[in-house]
Amino acid sequence: MNGAVLGGAASIAQETGKRLAAAESLNATLHWSQDLLDAEARRVDAMPSPGPLAGMPLALKDNIVTVEQPTTCGSRILGDYVSPFNATVVERLRSAGGMVAIKANMDEFAMGSSTEHSAFGRVRHPIDPSRVPGGSSGGSAALVAAGVLPAALGSETGGSVRQPASFCGVVGIKPSYGRVSRFGLVAFGSSLDCISVFGRTVKDAGRVLSVISGPDPFDATTVDRPPMRVPEPLSSLRGLTLGLPREYFPSDLHAGVAAALKAMIDRARELGAEIREVSLPHSAYAVPTYYIIAPAEAAANLARYDGVRYGLRLIGPDGDIRSLYRATRGQGFGAEVQRRILVGTYVLSAGYYDAYYRKAQQVRSLIADDFRRTFASGVDLLLTPTTPTPAFRSGEKTADPVAMYLADIFVCPINLAGLPAVSIPAGRSEGLPIGAQLIAPAFEEERLLAAAAALERAIPAEAEVR
Amino acid sequence: MTIGRDEVLHVAKLAELAVREEELDRLVDQMNRIVAYVAQLDQVPADRMAAPFLPGPAVVSLRDDTEGAVPLARPPAALAPEFREGFFLVPRHGAMEDT
Numbered sequence: 001m002n003g004a005v006l007g008g009a010a011s012i013a014q015e016t017g018k019r020l021a022a023a024e025s026l027n028a029t030l031h032w033s034q035d036l037l038d039a040e041a042r043r044v045d046a047m048p049s050p051g052p053l054a055g056m057p058l059a060l061k062d063n064i065v066t067v068e069q070p071t072t073c074g075s076r077i078l079g080d081y082v083s084p085f086n087a088t089v090v091e092r093l094r095s096a097g098g099m100v101a102i103k104a105n106m107d108e109f110a111m112g113s114s115t116e117h118s119a120f121g122r123v124r125h126p127i128d129p130s131r132v133p134g135g136s137s138g139g140s141a142a143l144v145a146a147g148v149l150p151a152a153l154g155s156e157t158g159g160s161v162r163q164p165a166s167f168c169g170v171v172g173i174k175p176s177y178g179r180v181s182r183f184g185l186v187a188f189g190s191s192l193d194c195i196s197v198f199g200r201t202v203k204d205a206g207r208v209l210s211v212i213s214g215p216d217p218f219d220a221t222t223v224d225r226p227p228m229r230v231p232e233p234l235s236s237l238r239g240l241t242l243g244l245p246r247e248y249f250p251s252d253l254h255a256g257v258a259a260a261l262k263a264m265i266d267r268a269r270e271l272g273a274e275i276r277e278v279s280l281p282h283s284a285y286a287v288p289t290y291y292i293i294a295p296a297e298a299a300a301n302l303a304r305y306d307g308v309r310y311g312l313r314l315i316g317p318d319g320d321i322r323s324l325y326r327a328t329r330g331q332g333f334g335a336e337v338q339r340r341i342l343v344g345t346y347v348l349s350a351g352y353y354d355a356y357y358r359k360a361q362q363v364r365s366l367i368a369d370d371f372r373r374t375f376a377s378g379v380d381l382l383l384t385p386t387t388p389t390p391a392f393r394s395g396e397k398t399a400d401p402v403a404m405y406l407a408d409i410f411v412c413p414i415n416l417a418g419l420p421a422v423s424i425p426a427g428r429s430e431g432l433p434i435g436a437q438l439i440a441p442a443f444e445e446e447r448l449l450a451a452a453a454a455l456e457r458a459i460p461a462e463a464e465v466r
Numbered sequence: 467m468t469i470g471r472d473e474v475l476h477v478a479k480l481a482e483l484a485v486r487e488e489e490l491d492r493l494v495d496q497m498n499r500i501v502a503y504v505a506q507l508d509q510v511p512a513d514r515m516a517a518p519f520l521p522g523p524a525v526v527s528l529r530d531d532t533e534g535a536v537p538l539a540r541p542p543a544a545l546a547p548e549f550r551e552g553f554f555l556v557p558r559h560g561a562m563e564d565t
Contacts, residue, residue, distance in 0.1 A: 082545075084538035223522070320557050321558065
């Protein structure tokens, strides 16, 4: 769906509105209007030279701020908050001809792996509504998977784009930490957060990533490198060494996931890649490391929601300022966010900081060193399953937070190490999509996407694997 | 390490969160499960410990020390629950009950 192809942004905006209305039962959107879509189309049609995204409609996860629509982060505490500025990625998408008029549902403050933790109701899986689309960027994933949009933005702190991309059967790219500006992304875990991209294809997602990447004076954590270029798909993987980390292929891996990965490895070999087994021993500690570091950073970042400057305000029983803070936060945040703030506050508190937080920071170094050493040994890319299972049923894991956290076991190590990775469809098992993950050294997105595009073409996304 | 009701209430106070009495037992149970799970990092031998990992650019380049040029579409008064004469209005501070 692109203006240059279909003959004008206005007709694309109309068609997008129809598709959004038809997909309403997914509960994947929080804010959109035909008026804003049409206004975006008029702006794009008036551009003197169409950019690389001319006429492409895009959704933003609702933790990326825009001045025209509310940014709720899926939370009651932000209520009908409307930002006074646009995120850098919004400005860049619009300058490239993208139509930005849709905000997607998400787990509250990006905390969750199922998009069941939104204050505005859960998002349904486009293939089986009794299942979850993954999370926390489940609204963006569902919209792309349902064919409403060719691409959408999400955000990752611990796999929140690749995991739903895998569950929904679309492409999800997480760039290197520092590749994309976070100015205007609501902060969750600042040493981990990355704006990331969903696409129907590697090419669509890569086009969007190339537009939003590059340094930004408003985000000092962006790295001073030129924007990513969209690579041509490789016709052969000859000369490429793919590493298979044995810790990501446990003996109890879901049979359908194992079969899909075996088929993907066979295709890679047929395309000329050298396959080598490797070991990333400290990845086994990635989930507990993540669930110390991310809540600690969240507890600090979410201290700003206090009912004073914006968002929800509730007056507590004592009528004073402390009572206001506690009532506003106690009722404004949902259960998962409260739980993570409490865990984060606990691991940062006097007496526990060294035992938990400092230790987690050290183990994070070991996890990152494993990747560095493996790539330095001649491995060009790593290939793993994206998730240990296909999409699970709604309600299956909500009572047990640790079981929910384990859905991210193959994706969160990459966030801890700050690396780029992509999930691509690898067929289906019993009708449900399976994802394969490719991981690259830092800032090697072009190599990553060139190989991903070759493998994407080798595996039919909707084929049943056995 | 077991976390009890009093400890959860203390942490909630530090975090400025009002926890409802009917939710407390569930929170105590879940926090214990989460903390027991993350405590497996104790299995990583201490002699393997490294310096903490720092993501991002090796050197953060500073921009000019001038006021930001991001034009705001609306002023703070439009966002604040209560705002008057350049100030956010809040209720009085209590009797320093937590100090």
